[in-house]
Amino acid sequence: MAVPATRRTIGQLLQQAWTEIPEIVATTGMGLIGIALGGIAVRNYYQNDGDNRRYKKVYVIMRPDDPRVAKIRKG
Numbered sequence: 881m882a883v884p885a886t887r888r889t890i891g892q893l894l895q896q897a898w899t900e901i902p903e904i905v906a907t908t909g910m911g912l913i914g915i916a917l918g919g920i921a922v923r924n925y926y927q928n929d930g931d932n933r934r935y936k937k938v939y940v941i942m943r944p945d946d947p948r949v950a951k952i953r954k955g
């Protein structure tokens with residue numbers, strides 16, 4: 881007869897994992913933090929118009945009253 885599986889909470893499983901394989905648990909946590917920070921950085925980059933390539937390769941002449949000029953003067 882099979883032994884019934886015991887129910888463990890997530891906290892108990894993490895504690896056992898930290899005891900048995902601390903390197904894997906620590907690097908997994910650091911990796912997840914790095915991915916989250918990278919996602920935030922990419923979102924901020926595009927939100928603040930960091931990829932403004934249309935003005936970097938070719939000279940573009942604009943009138944001073946064009947609303948796109950404000951973005952160029954900020955950067």
